[in-house]
Amino acid sequence: MSFLEPDRYFSRLSHVDIDRDLLALGYHHVLLDVDNTILTRDTHEVPRDVGFWLAKARDAGLTFCLVSNNWHEGVYQLANRLSLPIVAKAVKPLPPAFLAAMRKIGAVRANTVVVGDQLVTDVMGAHFLGMKAYLLAPLVEQDLRHTLLLRNFERLVMGERQPENVGESVQTQEEGRFL
Ligand SMILES: [Mg+2]
Numbered sequence: 001m002s003f004l005e006p007d008r009y010f011s012r013l014s015h016v017d018i019d020r021d022l023l024a025l026g027y028h029h030v031l032l033d034v035d036n037t038i039l040t041r042d043t044h045e046v047p048r049d050v051g052f053w054l055a056k057a058r059d060a061g062l063t064f065c066l067v068s069n070n071w072h073e074g075v076y077q078l079a080n081r082l083s084l085p086i087v088a089k090a091v092k093p094l095p096p097a098f099l100a101a102m103r104k105i106g107a108v109r110a111n112t113v114v115v116g117d118q119l120v121t122d123v124m125g126a127h128f129l130g131m132k133a134y135l136l137a138p139l140v141e142q143d144l145r146h147t148l149l150l151r152n153f154e155r156l157v158m159g160e161r162q163p164e165n166v167g168e169s170v171q172t173q174e175e176g177r178f179l
Contacts, residue, residue, distance in 0.1 A: 004157050006123045006135035011163035013038060013115065013136060014049040018057050021165075022113065027132070028061065029107035031098055032084075033116030034068040034075055036138040043177075044074065046082070047139065051178025054082065065101035067092065067114075069121060081179055092116075093125030118147065119154045137163060 010016050022030070035041055038050050054064070066086040068075050079086035085104045090097030102112055109131050116122025117138040126133035135158075143151070 002157075003127050004119050004124060006119070007132040008134045009136075009158070009161055009163050010134060011137045011166055012047075012050065012139065014053040015163065015165040015168070016053075016115070016134065017165060017168075018053075018060050018062065021134075022057070022062060023060065026111055027113040028063065029102070029105055029112040030057075030062060030064050031067045031101050031107075031112060031114045031126075032064050033092075033114075033118070033122050034066050034078065034086075035070055036117045036140060036143060037115065037122075037136055038066075038139075039078060040139045041144075042140050042142040045177040046078075046179040048176040048178045050139075063105045063107070065105045065107075067097050067101045067116075078179070092121035093128055095125070095129050098125055098129055098131070118150065119157055120150055 008021065016022065032038060038046055040047065064084050066079050066084050067090050068086065068088050069090050069092050071089040075088050076086060087097045087101045087104065098114065102108065109129055113132045113134055114122055114126035115134045115136065117136050119135065123133040123135055
């Protein structure tokens, strides 16, 4: 598997099976991207299924730290509303923010996975540190211009690879907003 290829690929966060895809593999901590991973880029909302998945995962004992390259106030407000720690202005894929996030939640590389929607920030950043990376399809098509340019490159890397767990009953409704 190349450096840029994600270890796992899912269409959205709620398709990651909390027990089978995380806890059973020894992952008790998740470093979670924000934009287009849990928050839509267009309407700035957390979809209902994503919000409920987060609640369920935390009930199951997983801990999270948001790691975002975003530097706007809104990203801190979101962390506050979700009661999650955050490292913003992260400059992913560089390692310092991931390391700071793990320190915040008492995690180590071996029991932590990075989850996000971009190969060159989330996936490459995880792999720089020898960590596993789960890629999600972006929540919506809209994104920053430089991110959209990178999407073409991502399509090239991902080729025909299809997301996992599609067709399994999703734990909660995907429609509507959570936050
Ligand atoms: Mg993102």
